[in-house]
Amino acid sequence: MRFDFKLLDFVECEKDFDKLAVCGSDKDLTWLELKNEVDIFKKKLQNYNLPKGHPVLIYGHKEVDFIVSIISCMSLGFPYIPIDTIYPKDRVEKIASIVKSAIKIDTIENKIDFNQSNISTSYLLSDTIIYIIFTSGSTGEPKGVQITQNSILDFEKWLNSDFGLSKDSVFMNQAPFSFDLSVYELVGFLSLGATIVLNSKDTIENHLLYFERLKKYSCDVWVSTPSFISKLLLSFEFEEKNIKSLKTFLFCGEVLPSNTVKRIKNSFPSSIVLNTYGPTEATVATTLIEITSDILEKYSKNLPVGYVKENSKINLLDIDEQNIGELEIVGDNVSIGYFKNEELNKQKFEKKYEKRSFRTGDFGYFEDGLLFFVNRKDELIKLHGFRIELGEIDKELLSDKMVSESITIPLKRGNDVAKIISFVIGSKSLDIEVLKHNISKNLPYYMIPSDIVVLDKFPYNSNHKIDKNELINFYKSI
Numbered sequence: 416m417r418f419d420f421k422l423l424d425f426v427e428c429e430k431d432f433d434k435l436a437v438c439g440s441d442k443d444l445t446w447l448e449l450k451n452e453v454d455i456f457k458k459k460l461q462n463y464n465l466p467k468g469h470p471v472l473i474y475g476h477k478e479v480d481f482i483v484s485i486i487s488c489m490s491l492g493f494p495y496i497p498i499d500t501i502y503p504k505d506r507v508e509k510i511a512s513i514v515k516s517a518i519k520i521d522t523i524e525n526k527i528d529f530n531q532s533n534i535s536t537s538y539l540l541s542d543t544i545i546y547i548i549f550t551s552g553s554t555g556e557p558k559g560v561q562i563t564q565n566s567i568l569d570f571e572k573w574l575n576s577d578f579g580l581s582k583d584s585v586f587m588n589q590a591p592f593s594f595d596l597s598v599y600e601l602v603g604f605l606s607l608g609a610t611i612v613l614n615s616k617d618t619i620e621n622h623l624l625y626f627e628r629l630k631k632y633s634c635d636v637w638v639s640t641p642s643f644i645s646k647l648l649l650s651f652e653f654e655e656k657n658i659k660s661l662k663t664f665l666f667c668g669e670v671l672p673s674n675t676v677k678r679i680k681n682s683f684p685s686s687i688v689l690n691t692y693g694p695t696e697a698t699v700a701t702t703l704i705e706i707t708s709d710i711l712e713k714y715s716k717n718l719p720v721g722y723v724k725e726n727s728k729i730n731l732l733d734i735d736e737q738n739i740g741e742l743e744i745v746g747d748n749v750s751i752g753y754f755k756n757e758e759l760n761k762q763k764f765e766k767k768y769e770k771r772s773f774r775t776g777d778f779g780y781f782e783d784g785l786l787f788f789v790n791r792k793d794e795l796i797k798l799h800g801f802r803i804e805l806g807e808i809d810k811e812l813l814s815d816k817m818v819s820e821s822i823t824i825p826l827k828r829g830n831d832v833a834k835i836i837s838f839v840i841g842s843k844s845l846d847i848e849v850l851k852h853n854i855s856k857n858l859p860y861y862m863i864p865s866d867i868v869v870l871d872k873f874p875y876n877s878n879h880k881i882d883k884n885e886l887i888n889f890y891k892s893i
Contacts, residue, residue: 431608477616540751599700796835
């Protein structure tokens with residue numbers, strides 16, 4: 416497959432041109448219509464005489480033009496920077512000042528803003544940068560993760576060979592394009608000549624509308640964080656008998672709880688559940704496994720995140736007495752580094768192998784050839800001198816039949832941890848003191864949360880991950 420995004424490369428024969436390619440929040444396009452719109456838009460961009468390697472900001476939400484803009488940039492050799500409307504204005508301006516683009520495409524207003532003073536900006540490399548996704552840094556400064564063509568080609572090969580997808584796949588897109596989880600659907604539908612269904616924030620927040628779009632377009636591939644699906648599984652309408660097309664559930668971005676998989680298998684007994692792991696810095700994901708009933712039974716307390724993909728390797732650094740170490744990813748899927756951040760690149764992207772490597776800040780271990788995620792560096796805390804893994808507390812809480820979801824957070828005073836609080840979703844008849852007593856049978860006293868707060872639902876951030884800051888603010892207010 417040639418990765419220059421001439422759309423003829425993504426379909427097998429002419430009859431596929433009549434098939435739906437993109438179902439946006441505003442309109443639907445067949446593959447032929449998509450090809451025509453891309454051709455028109457490419458000519459618009461070419462009129463600005465941008466140098467190869469010039470970064471292009473794409474601002475919008477789930478409009479078809481967002482996809483058209485992405486493909487056009489890929490085809491012309493312009494690194495694209497996706498910026499969703501969920502970003503506050505200050506963050507948008509911060510990113511714009513960092514990349515110094517002459518072009519900002521607004522897919523909502525259907526316009527292009529042009530800044531002549533930045534026209535000569537270019538980040539041309541022998542391995543073309545495809546996109547730069549800005550993630551939140553621990554300092555609050557956005558970090559631009561640069562993903563190149565070779566990394567995308569490596570990801571595309573893996574996605575097409577190991578995930579059971581085809582040109583008939585219909586991807587249900589949930590994540591914004593500024594979150595690299597969406598690259599599953601983006602590369603999937605482009606490389607296979609399949610279909611992608613985009614969903615606006617309003618649709619995502621209304622589960623009935625979301626279910627209707629699933630049914631309307633006969634979506635068969637679900638991609639999301641585990642947190643996102645957990646709240647939808649509470650609906651009696653979210654079942655195989657009502658949504659017959661769904662066959663594959665693909666997860667990344669968070670720990671996948673056993674309870675979530677059990678509920679999926681109860682509601683969609685004919686489906687398969689795929690669990691993956693990988694940071695943005697390693698092109699979406701690096702491991703994959705199907706969570707079968709046997710896997711679910713064997714590793715019920717901590718599900719594996721999978722086998723390491725071909726052409727990649729995961730090393731364990733600074734291994735402790737439990738054979739747990741920091742995960743280091745080595746391979747073609749690793750980013751060339753953070754954009755204009757050499758100091759951090761020296762810390763995270765070490766040049767000690769033939770291929771690029773990245774220190775993830777995640778901890779895990781291998782068992783039976785499978786990788787298991789334990790926690791992030793910031794989830795390893797010390798309280799009163801004791802080393803505590805917060806994920807271990809959550810696993811124990813989730814072993815209680817009255818608890819369906821759990822997240823444990825350290826409450827800090829300055830740089831020190833003052834106490835730990837667990838937030839759970841569970842039965843209305845849940846007795847906190849009984850729950851504390853039950854988990855104390857397997858956890859030492861210093862790992863018992865100071866408080867356990869029962870909630871009806873968790874707050875979520877723009878990427879549909881649990882919003883820990885909001886939980887802390889809520890706790891402080893009660």
